[in-house]
Amino acid sequence: MDYIIMDLEWNQPIVPKKRIKGLHGDIIQIGALKVDEEMNVKEELNITVKPKYYYRMNHNVQELTGITQQMIDSAEYDLSAAIDELRAWAGDDYSFVTWSFSDISMLLNNFEKYNIDSNWLPECYDAQLMFDDLEMQEGRSYALNYALFHFNERPESSHDAL
Numbered sequence: 001m002d003y004i005i006m007d008l009e010w011n012q013p014i015v016p017k018k019r020i021k022g023l024h025g026d027i028i029q030i031g032a033l034k035v036d037e038e039m040n041v042k043e044e045l046n047i048t049v050k051p052k053y054y055y056r057m058n059h060n061v062q063e064l065t066g067i068t069q070q071m072i073d074s075a076e077y078d079l080s081a082a083i084d085e086l087r088a089w090a091g092d093d094y095s096f097v098t099w100s101f102s103d104i105s106m107l108l109n110n111f112e113k114y115n116i117d118s119n120w121l122p123e124c125y126d127a128q129l130m131f132d133d134l135e136m137q138e139g140r141s142y143a144l145n146y147a148l149f150h151f152n153e154r155p156e157s158s159h160d161a162l
Contacts, residue, residue, distance in 0.1 A: 001037060001094060002093065003034075003125075004032050006031070006032040006098055008107060009028055009065045009160070010110075011058055012061060013054050014056055014058050020113070022113060023113045024105075024106060025054070026052065026055075027110050030049065030082055030161060031046050031160065031161025031162030032045045033045075034089070045085075045162075048076075049082045057072060065159050095124065096124040096125065097126075100126060101124070131150075
């Protein structure tokens with residue numbers, strides 16, 4: 001079995017009053033690493049997604065992620081095609097690992113709004129919860145940067161999904 005360590009980035013409305021009912025954010029990037037059971041990286045996937053609803057890039061999201069209006073305008077995939085690509089790339093035997101369940105919640109929210117079937121989703125694991133359970137044992141949520149520093153790793157400077 002493989003583990004797909006996945007992160008998502010999403011756009012939000014420029015004006016909060018313009019929020020689309022029922023849509024918390026529009027996915028604009030899927031980043032994933034495929035690792036084996038020994039945590040050896042096998043492959044990586046990085047997909048920029050053309051949003052349907054929040055298609056004007058929010059300045060705050062751009063500043064955080066580095067994803068520009070030009071990048072989403074020229075994206076090759078809409079969300080449905082991006083999910084098809086992710087599924088084909090992931091293979092047949094895998095589970096998702098994310099840092100908190102906010103990415104899975106956003107994925108499910110987008111699936112509902114885009115009318116994409118979610119019955120195929122595999123087992124999903126929350127690495128943030130596992131970090132607290134196995135390392136800190138304090139019953140709280142930690143930022144990913146904190147966990148990286150805990151293990152003497154340097155975080156990347158950008159907030160890129162991959």
